[in-house]
Amino acid sequence: QVQLVQSGAEVKKPGASVKVSCKVSGYTLTELSMHWVRQAPGKGLEWMGGFDPEDGETIYAQKFQGRVTMTEDTSTDTAYMELSSLRSEDTAVYYCATPHLTSWGQGTLVTVSS
Amino acid sequence: QPVLTQPPSSSASPGESARLTCTLPSDINVGSYNIYWYQQKPGSPPRYLLYYYSDSDKGQGSGVPSRFSGSKDASANTGILLISGLQSEDEADYYCMIWPSNAPLFGGGTKLTVL
Numbered sequence: 100q101v102q103l104v105q106s107g108a109e110v111k112k113p114g115a116s117v118k119v120s121c122k123v124s125g126y127t128l129t130e131l132s133m134h135w136v137r138q139a140p141g142k143g144l145e146w147m148g149g150f151d152p153e154d155g156e157t158i159y160a161q162k163f164q165g166r167v168t169m170t171e172d173t174s175t176d177t178a179y180m181e182l183s184s185l186r187s188e189d190t191a192v193y194y195c196a197t198p199h200l201t202s203w204g205q206g207t208l209v210t211v212s213s
Numbered sequence: 214q215p216v217l218t219q220p221p222s223s224s225a226s227p228g229e230s231a232r233l234t235c236t237l238p239s240d241i242n243v244g245s246y247n248i249y250w251y252q253q254k255p256g257s258p259p260r261y262l263l264y265y266y267s268d269s270d271k272g273q274g275s276g277v278p279s280r281f282s283g284s285k286d287a288s289a290n291t292g293i294l295l296i297s298g299l300q301s302e303d304e305a306d307y308y309c310m311i312w313p314s315n316a317p318l319f320g321g322g323t324k325l326t327v328l
Contacts, residue, residue, distance in 0.1 A: 100275070134317075143215055144251075144259065144308055144319045151315045158315045194258055199249060199312065201274065203258035 101125040103195050103204035110210045116183040119207045121195030123176040132198045133178040135169060137191040138206075147180070147193075185211045216241075217309055217320035224326040229299050235292040235309030235320050243285050248292030249310040250283060252303075253322075259308060265292065301327050 106120040123131060134149030148159035148169055157169050168181045178195055192206040218236040225231040235250075237243050247266045251259040261274040265283025273279070280297045292311075296303055304327040309320040 143321045144310075146317050146319070154315070160316060199247075199261075199264070200251070200259070200310065200317070201261040203260070206258050 101202045105204040105207045108208040118181040121178040128176040134196050135180045137193045139191040215321035216318040219320035219323045222324045226328045231296045233294040237290045243290045246311040250294045251308045253306045
């Protein structure tokens with residue numbers, strides 16, 4: 100059974116960047132194609148991007164292109180999502196999830212506030 | 214604005230069945246895609262429930278009771294989550310999703326209240 104454990108809550112100022120980690124256990128990261136989904140307070144689910152194994156590339160949602168970078172450290176089975184140029188609208192819980200979103204991390208609250 | 218349309222709320226009594234719908238836009242044929250369903254309770258991540266393509270191609274999430282089941286109504290271009298024998302613990306938000314190419318599309322979610 101795969102388990103995803105994310106880093107803790109963050110508070111950032113507008114214009115800053117945030118990097119959220121997602122540690123995999125039960126599988127190796129090379130066996131998974133990690134995706135990232137966020138959820139603003141009281142709102143629905145919004146896919147940010149993820150690894151497409153057919154193309155061998157990370158695909159980003161158009162909304163976040165240029166601001167988001169998703170990386171992996173296979174030596175530690177840890178995936179990362181970095182979002183830059185933060186604004187108040189980026190305040191949300193950020194989740195990592197496995198292919199077809201069948202397993203989810205516990206979520207990381209990112210608060211953007213001056 | 215979510216691409217898939219879900220009613221914002223639904224309610225039913227314990228022991229009854231709840232039928233949650235997920236309507237696809239007219240340019241996306243429900244018959245061509247897996248419909249995925251997720252349950253989310255306050256303060257928790259979404260939980261994968263099941264996917265449904267057809268009666269011969271469907272799958273249940275690990276530990277998900279069989280009283281959660283999926284189906285489609287092709288005439289309405291709609292995916293359906295049926296929860297039978299409702300329990301108080303089923304009160305939650307439910308999201309549908311399809312994965313048409315390399316990016317998933319979500320519904321806006323339905324808040325299910327168990328009266």
